[in-house]
Amino acid sequence: MSQRIPQKPKRRRADFRQDPCGDVFTCRSCGWPVGPAGAGTQHRNHCPNCLASVHLDDEPGDRSADCGGLMEPVSVWVRKGGEWAIIHRCRICGTLHSNRVAADDNPALLLSLAVRPLASPPFPLDHLAEPPEQA
Numbered sequence: 001m002s003q004r005i006p007q008k009p010k011r012r013r014a015d016f017r018q019d020p021c022g023d024v025f026t027c028r029s030c031g032w033p034v035g036p037a038g039a040g041t042q043h044r045n046h047c048p049n050c051l052a053s054v055h056l057d058d059e060p061g062d063r064s065a066d067c068g069g070l071m072e073p074v075s076v077w078v079r080k081g082g083e084w085a086i087i088h089r090c091r092i093c094g095t096l097h098s099n100r101v102a103a104d105d106n107p108a109l110l111l112s113l114a115v116r117p118l119a120s121p122p123f124p125l126d127h128l129a130e131p132p133e134q135a
Contacts, residue, residue: 027052028070046073046086048104051113055090057097067093076101076113084110 023044024035029052036044045060046053053071058064069092077098079085084101101110 028054029072044102045099046071046088046102046105048102049106051086051105051109053088053097053099055093055095055097065095067095069093071095071097073109073113075116076110086110086113 024033026032027034027047027050030047030050032047032049034044034047034049045057051073053073055065055067055069055071056063067090069090071088071090073086074089074096075087076084077087079100085098086101086105088097088099089095090097
């Protein structure tokens with residue numbers, strides 16, 4: 001006579017596309033303790049101290065990415081309506097993602113991302129003083 005061993009119910013993979021995420025985590029880049037409080041949103045997806053993230057999603061909130069690489073902040077952009085967003089690039093696979101800025105994000109770091117292109121223009125700055133050549 002064989003007895004059936006009860007199996008544990010399968011855990012559903014987290015899906016934060018609709019539901020709020022109350023996860024608390026330690027930033028893999030700077031070690032900062034990160035939680036949803038202070039973010040101004042129910043979907044915290046990056047560290048407010050260093051702005052780094054982790055490559056967890058293929059689509060926002062789906063937690064289906066297999067990469068798991070560190071997502072470094074590389075730029076900011078302004079969405080329609082004036083809302084700022086951070087561009088993250090995965091250090092492992094190079095994927096780019098856009099994440100809205102949270103209320104408690106480091107303002108000095110956000111500004112440094114915004115002015116980075118001005119600090120390293122694709123031409124020598126001394127060319128600004130020269131008038132363009134006439135044909």
